[in-house]
Amino acid sequence: MIRITLDDLDDIALGATFLGTGGGGDPYIATLMTRQAITEHGPVTMLSLDEVADDALVFACGNMGAPTVAIEKIMAAGQPPAAVLALEAHLGRQADVLMAFEAGGSNSMMPIYNAAMLGKPMLDADGMGRAFPEMQMVTFSVYGASGSPFALASEHGDTVILNINDDKRAEYIGRGIVIRMGARSAKASYPMDGRTARRVAIPGTTSLCQAIGANLRQSRAGNRDPFTALIEMLAGTHYGHAKVLFKGKVTDLIRETRDGWAIGKVVITDQAQGAFEVEFQNEFLVARQDGRLRAIVPDLICILDSEMAQPITTERLRYGQRVTVMAVSAPPIMRTEQALAVFGPVGFGLPEPFVPVEELD
Amino acid sequence: MGHAVSQNLRLGIDVGGTNTDAVLMDGDRVVAWHKATTGRHITDAIVAAAGAVLQQAGIAPEQIYAVMLGTTQFTNAVIERRRLNPVAVLRLAAPATTAVPPMSDWPEDLAAVVGGQHYLLKGGLEFDGRPISPLDEDEIAAAAREIRGLGLKAVAVTSVFSPLDAEMEHRAEAVLRRELPAETCAITLSHRIGRIGLLERENAAILNAALSGLAGQVLGAFAQAIDDLGLKAPLFISQNDGTLMTAEHAARYPVLTFASGPTNSMRGAAVLSGLEDALVVDIGGTTTDIGLLLDGFPREAAMTVDVGGVRTNFRMPDLLALGLGGGSLVRDGGARIGPDSVGFELRQRALVFGGDSLTMSDIAVAARQMQLGDPAKVGQLDGVETALARAAAMIEEALERVRPSAATLPVILVGGGAPVLAGQRIGGGEIVRPGHGQVANAIGASIAMVGGECDRIFSLDGVSRDEAVAAAKTEARAQAAAAGAAPGSIRIVELDEIPLSYLPGNATRLRAKAVGDLAAGAGMEGGA
Numbered sequence: 001m002i003r004i005t006l007d008d009l010d011d012i013a014l015g016a017t018f019l020g021t022g023g024g025g026d027p028y029i030a031t032l033m034t035r036q037a038i039t040e041h042g043p044v045t046m047l048s049l050d051e052v053a054d055d056a057l058v059f060a061c062g063n064m065g066a067p068t069v070a071i072e073k074i075m076a077a078g079q080p081p082a083a084v085l086a087l088e089a090h091l092g093r094q095a096d097v098l099m100a101f102e103a104g105g106s107n108s109m110m111p112i113y114n115a116a117m118l119g120k121p122m123l124d125a126d127g128m129g130r131a132f133p134e135m136q137m138v139t140f141s142v143y144g145a146s147g148s149p150f151a152l153a154s155e156h157g158d159t160v161i162l163n164i165n166d167d168k169r170a171e172y173i174g175r176g177i178v179i180r181m182g183a184r185s186a187k188a189s190y191p192m193d194g195r196t197a198r199r200v201a202i203p204g205t206t207s208l209c210q211a212i213g214a215n216l217r218q219s220r221a222g223n224r225d226p227f228t229a230l231i232e233m234l235a236g237t238h239y240g241h242a243k244v245l246f247k248g249k250v251t252d253l254i255r256e257t258r259d260g261w262a263i264g265k266v267v268i269t270d271q272a273q274g275a276f277e278v279e280f281q282n283e284f285l286v287a288r289q290d291g292r293l294r295a296i297v298p299d300l301i302c303i304l305d306s307e308m309a310q311p312i313t314t315e316r317l318r319y320g321q322r323v324t325v326m327a328v329s330a331p332p333i334m335r336t337e338q339a340l341a342v343f344g345p346v347g348f349g350l351p352e353p354f355v356p357v358e359e360l361d
Numbered sequence: 362m363g364h365a366v367s368q369n370l371r372l373g374i375d376v377g378g379t380n381t382d383a384v385l386m387d388g389d390r391v392v393a394w395h396k397a398t399t400g401r402h403i404t405d406a407i408v409a410a411a412g413a414v415l416q417q418a419g420i421a422p423e424q425i426y427a428v429m430l431g432t433t434q435f436t437n438a439v440i441e442r443r444r445l446n447p448v449a450v451l452r453l454a455a456p457a458t459t460a461v462p463p464m465s466d467w468p469e470d471l472a473a474v475v476g477g478q479h480y481l482l483k484g485g486l487e488f489d490g491r492p493i494s495p496l497d498e499d500e501i502a503a504a505a506r507e508i509r510g511l512g513l514k515a516v517a518v519t520s521v522f523s524p525l526d527a528e529m530e531h532r533a534e535a536v537l538r539r540e541l542p543a544e545t546c547a548i549t550l551s552h553r554i555g556r557i558g559l560l561e562r563e564n565a566a567i568l569n570a571a572l573s574g575l576a577g578q579v580l581g582a583f584a585q586a587i588d589d590l591g592l593k594a595p596l597f598i599s600q601n602d603g604t605l606m607t608a609e610h611a612a613r614y615p616v617l618t619f620a621s622g623p624t625n626s627m628r629g630a631a632v633l634s635g636l637e638d639a640l641v642v643d644i645g646g647t648t649t650d651i652g653l654l655l656d657g658f659p660r661e662a663a664m665t666v667d668v669g670g671v672r673t674n675f676r677m678p679d680l681l682a683l684g685l686g687g688g689s690l691v692r693d694g695g696a697r698i699g700p701d702s703v704g705f706e707l708r709q710r711a712l713v714f715g716g717d718s719l720t721m722s723d724i725a726v727a728a729r730q731m732q733l734g735d736p737a738k739v740g741q742l743d744g745v746e747t748a749l750a751r752a753a754a755m756i757e758e759a760l761e762r763v764r765p766s767a768a769t770l771p772v773i774l775v776g777g778g779a780p781v782l783a784g785q786r787i788g789g790g791e792i793v794r795p796g797h798g799q800v801a802n803a804i805g806a807s808i809a810m811v812g813g814e815c816d817r818i819f820s821l822d823g824v825s826r827d828e829a830v831a832a833a834k835t836e837a838r839a840q841a842a843a844a845g846a847a848p849g850s851i852r853i854v855e856l857d858e859i860p861l862s863y864l865p866g867n868a869t870r871l872r873a874k875a876v877g878d879l880a881a882g883a884g885m886e887g888g889a
Contacts, residue, residue, distance in 0.1 A: 029560070033460040068818075068870060069488050071558045073521050074458040155457040155493070182487040184457075255858070307762075320653070320660075322762055 001051060002207070004112055004122075005043045009034055011213030014311075016108035018212050019205070021300050022314040023283035024105015024131030025067040029074055034109045036077075037116035044112050045121040047097060049203045052123055052194035056096035059084060060127060060140065060190040061114050062107035064152065064174060067315075069183040070106070076155035080110055080186040081117045086151040086159035087188040099123035099197070101138055101189065103205035104131030104283075110186075111206070125201035127190070128343075129239075129334050130300050133282045135174065136167035137343040139333055140190045143200040150174070150189035154181040202333055208237060216309050226309035227324060234328060241329035241358040245287055245294050246276040247306055250321045266303070266317050268325065278303065278325065280314050285348050287325060295327035296350065298334045298343050299357040302326045327357045372411055372425050372592070373807025375625065375800070376403055376432040376583075382803040383410035385418050385425075389632050389808065393417040394800045403434070403579065407586035415590070422591040427879065431599040431625045431806035434579050435572050435615040439471075439669035446515055447476035448570040449508045451501070451537075452563065453484025453520035453529050457493050463519075463563055468670035475571045478513060480504045484529045485521030488818060488868070493521060496529050498536050505540035515570035516541065519551035519563040524816055527552040547573035547613070554614055556816045557870065561665060561674035568671060569616040576615040580608055597809070597879070601675050603628045603658055604812030604876055606844070619668055620677035625805030627652050627659040627678060630773040632808050633795035639771045640760055640790065643801070644778035647702040649683040651759050654773075658854060683759050685752060687722040687731075687778030695724070695744030698751055712738050721781045724748045731780035752781050760788045775801040811879055813840025813851075816872040829871060830856065837873040846877025 004012075013027040020027075038044065052058065061084060063075070088094050098111045098118075103126040115122040127138030135147060147167040152174060153159045160177055164170035178185045192200070215233045219226035227244050234242040248270035255264035268276045276294075278287045284301035287294040295301050303312045306322040333339065335356065340346070344354045370392070373384045381399045385392040395413035399406045407430075415422060438444050450463040463479045464472050482500050485493040508516060516537060520529040530550040537548055549570040555562030580598075587596055598611035601620040611618065623643075630641045637657045643650045653660040659678035666677050684700025688707045691698055703710040703718050710716035712723040713734025719742075725731035727739040728749060764770060769789040774782060775798035785792055797804065815836035819829040834853050841851050855874040 029461060032465050032560075036461065036465065066488070068557070071560075073454075073485070073487070073493070074559060075460045076456045077459040079460070157456070182457075182489075182491075182493065320764070 001048075002046050003043045004046055006035060006038050008210055009038070011217060012108060012112070012206065012209045013213065014216055015209030015212035016104055016106075017311040017313070018216070018302055019103050019108070019129070019209060019300065020105035020131040020311070020313065021283045021302055022280055022312070023133065024102065024107065025070060026313065027106040027109055029070065030106040030109035030113070033075065034113045034116065037113050041116045041119065044115040046124050046206060047121050048124050049198045049201060052097055052197060054193065054195040056194040057091075057093055058097045058099060058123060058192050058194060058197045059087060059095045059188045060101035061098050061186070061188045062101045062110045063185065064135070064178045064187050065184040073155070073182060073184050075184060075186065078157065079153050079155050080114050082153035082157050082159055083151045083186040083188040084114055084118060086153060086161060087149065087191060090149055090151065090161045091191060095120065095191075097121050097123045097194070099201065100126040100206065101140070102126060102128045102131055103202075103209060104128060108206065108209055122206070123197065123201070124206045125197065125203050126205045127201060129202040129205055129331055130298070131283050132343055134168070135171035135189075137347065138190070139202055139339060140192070140200045141167040142339045142342050145190055145192045145196055145200045147189050149191065150187060152177055152181065152185040152187055154185060202331055204238070208239065211237075220308060227326065230309070230326075238331040239300070239328050241356075243327055243357070245325045245327050246270065246273065246289065247324045248273070248276060248322075250317060250319055250323060251275075253317055253319060262314060264314070268323055276325065281348055282314065284314070286345070286350055286352070287327065293352055293355060294360055295357045296345055296352055296354055297348060298330040298339070298354075300328040300330060302328065329357050370420060370425050371807045372414070372428045372594070373803040373805070374407060374411060374428065374430040375622070375802035375806055376407065376430065376434060377622065377802070378433055378437050381406035381410045382800045383407070383414045384797070384800050384803040384807055385414045385420065386804065386807045391797045391804065394797060394803070396800065403582040404586045404589065407583065408589050411586070411590055423593050425592055425594045427594050428587060428592060428596045429599060429605060429806045429809055430583060430596060431621045431802060432579070432618055433622045435575065436619050436622070436668070438572060438575055439568060439671075442471055442474050442669070444575045445474050445571040446574040447474070447478070447513055448567050449478040449480070449504070449511070449513045449516045450563070450567055451480045451482060451504060451516060451518045451533060453482055453496065453518070453533060454493060455481050455483045457485060457521060458559065461560065464567065466560070466672060467564075471669060471671065475567060478508070478511065484533070486523075486526055486529070488522060489820075490526060496532055498532070501533050501536040502540065505537045508546075509540050514545060515547045515549070515573045517549045517551065517563065517566035517570040519559065519566050521559060522557075523550070523552040524555070524557050524562070525818060549573070549614075554616055556674055556872070558665075558674045561672055564671050565616055565673045565675065568668065568673070569614060572615040576612050579615075580612040583608065599625055599806045599809045601677055602812060602874070603805070603809055604844075605809045605879060616675070619675060621806075622802060623650055623652065623678050623680055624659055625802045625809070626650070626775065627654055627805065628657070628808060629801030629803070629805030630654070630775045630795065630798070631657045632804060633775070633797060633801060634773045634793045636771055636773060636793065639773050639793070640763060641773045641775065642756060642760070642782070644774070644776040644781060645686050646688040646707065646778060647684070647686045647704055649685045649756065649759070649776075649778070651681045651683065651756070651763050652678050653763055656854060681759050681763050683755060685721070685755050685781075687720065687725070687781060689721045691719045691721060691724060691744070691748050695747030696751060698748060698755065721748070721752065721778065725780045728783065730783050749781075749783055753784065753787060756782060757788045764788070774798065810876045811841060811844045811846040812874060812876040813837045813842070813844055813846070814872065814874045815840065816870070818868055818870045820868050826869070829869065833871040833873040834875070837875040841875040841877050845880055847880035848877070851875050851877035
């Protein structure tokens with residue numbers, strides 16, 4: 001059991017941007033919200049998966065909407081708790097613990113926010129282990145926990161409970177409601193017991209965000225090479241294989257919108273080593289060098305600025321940036337056959353089969 | 362001086378913290394220039410610099426057809442937390458946005474000066490234009506009475522998605538005005554100065570309102586100087602993006618000048634060198650700013666920029682600042698330069714002026730690259746070659762980080778400290794040393810164009826992407842024409858597209874920017 005205080009939030013946000021692998025939304029506003037909540041209501045207790053009771057009721061929470069709306073229509077203070085309270089009312093039982101469904105990007109903050117506002121503990125785990133674009137792309141669904149019933153809440157306090165028998169359909173139908181709510185909804189979903197959470201959730205991802213953020217911060221302050229330090233730190237975790245794939249300058253950037261996705265490709269060049277390509281669909285999905293596969297989803301591909309090691313999101317990529325591309329192995333629970341069928345290369349229509357990053361060079 | 366009298370004489374003025382520079386321009390030709398010390402009275406400095414220029418050229422004030430002025434007065438006020446007035450903040454958004462109240466992320470010292478009078482009221486729009494909640498005029502009127510009771514002289518009004526549709530901000534202003542007349546209270550509407558991104562736009566509006574008292578004084582001082590000089594021409598003020606606004610507009614929107622200094626310097630370098638695509642190295646007393654010119658305009662920085670510790674989303678030039686300048690201290694036999702500098706004390710502390718500090722200017726004088734002070738005092742200096750090589754290496758390394766691709770680009774060298782860099786080439790590019798590089802800022806102000814922008818979310822339902830892009834361009838052109846651009850000269854210089862991921866119907870945010878030359882007679886209503 002650990003406590004999350006105001007001092008931890010910037011590290012968690014920085015680590016969450018790294019795990020966001022180019023997407024997941026900038027945690028800036030969510031961090032300000034959470035700062036406000038902890039200032040008013042005090043620090044948050046975080047349990048590990050080992051510490052949660054077998055019969056504890058766990059909800060996965062976060063937000064659903066469009067990042068461009070998120071920077072303009074900020075949430076109401078009571079909006080995220082309203083989703084939790086609505087799901088509790090529907091189930092006739094209070095949630096004991098809250099966790100993230102997505103540890104990467106802005107959703108990393110929402111269990112901390114809700115836990116502070118509602119005076120509940122949170123769980124150090126999530127369902128994506130990074131950022132993914134759709135609701136069903138979680139280990140919870142892969143291993144048989146249902147997203148439904150789930151609650152969506154608007155800033156007006158309007159709530160909707162959905163019972164959808166398939167999580168991919170839940171994403172589709174839920175998004176229709178989110179649009180009518182103005183493309184910014186709070187969500188409480190995947191009600192499950194503690195025993196199930198231990199089986200289907202990715203452990204330790206909030207504390208991993210914190211460790212990554214602290215490591216980057218300390219490297220900057222101590223004038224150490226941030227990439228070497230981060231690789232050493234990750235080696236001791238379940239994201240054990242991390243490496244630098246390429247260093248160079250952004251020399252080409254192609255973006256387009258297709259079916260509401262930000263799809264594109266970034267080309268990074270180094271005079272000695274040639275060209276390196278990363279394709280993205282909201283998140284970075286696949287990295288290739290001279291046509292050769294270097295890393296592929298669900299392994300994490302992160303682009304950081306070479307000087308400060310600040311993770312760069314796809315919308316902030318620009319010509320001329322000096323960047324370092326890192327790859328990190330996803331934990332084993334995300335690399336099984338069932339998991340790869342949902343959020344492996346096939347889940348994004350990529351032609352290559354999954355090859356673990358540690359087997360590629 | 363015997364110049365033929367031209368129809369195209371303009372006065373460019375740069376009012377900096379230390380110096381006030383003036384240039385008289387005939388088209389792109391520098392007719393005369395002068396540097397004066399800014400001191401405590403801006404009016405005096407402008408009169409001194411511009412008066413000297415007119416006298417040198419033998420030009421009568423009425424022959425000038427426009428005066429363009431750039432200033433760092435407002436940026437400095439925010440950075441130094443001086444001369445700011447308290448602000449009442451109105452946000453039209455409730456029940457949305459209550460999770461992050463206004464000024465949540467401001468530095469405490471600045472927040473203390475600007476104050477904490479906040480009103481989070483009903484209003485705001487959804488992304489598709491529906492209201493979040495209807496505006497409540499009674500609620501706004503009650504706030505207005507309270508603001509009047511508190512004696513606050515500035516209000517910032519921000520409504521959710523106002524860049525899409527500003528109607529709610531306008532209606533709120535009308536209600537506020539019933540209690541708060543224009544003579545006693547300045548009202549800033551966020552959509553006038555910011556783009557999408559609620560907190561950044563609101564921050565910019567609050568900073569603008571906090572500068573409203575100072576803006577009146579500074580613009581008054583400018584107008585007084587124009588009057589004292591006997592100038593009849595309209596006065597324009599340069600903006601962040603290198604385009605012009607009328608003095609009247611600048612008095613209402615002082616934040617739009619925040620980045621005009623570096624922008625003018627880079628634009629001035631473009632005109633002086635005749636180059637459109639180049640790297641610009643501006644070596645000052647304490648720092649060197651390195652930026653990239655593309656099509657004659659500075660490349661802009663990423664989405665958010667800190668101004669005095671406050672997050673904003675102004676478009677500002679993307680500059681790399683290096684602790685190297687004419688006043689930088691040189692140590693270790695020339696192997697270490699800066700980042701500390703003797704700054705404005707160069708004339709007391711540098712060796713060539715009989716001081717005890719070895720500066721980069723001493724090195725440049727010893728190498729006969731610069732004429733300053735007494736060269737005999739640095740006749741026997743060690744480490745000159747080492748220091749020059751170190752300075753070149755620092756600049757070369759920085760250029761490498763700014764250069765967009767492997768292609769070599771020429772390097773335009775400007776600023777008072779320019780002589781510290783010797784040689785003909787750096788980083789594979791030719792070094793261009795235009796004449797009058799020490800007043801590039803004022804020249805940049807004098808050649809500024811007028812611009813217009815469109816930043817909106819377009820739904821692509823039943824509209825092709827090309828049609829939406831054409832609509833955005835048309836709107837940007839219309840804005841430029843409204844700002845005083847000569848219609849035939851208007852061109853689109855930027856087009857950005859940001860797809861709204863996770864929304865159906867292919868909504869997309871388009872931002873188009875147009876610029877054009879100042880039409881003769883434009884802006885007369887805003888002149889002094």
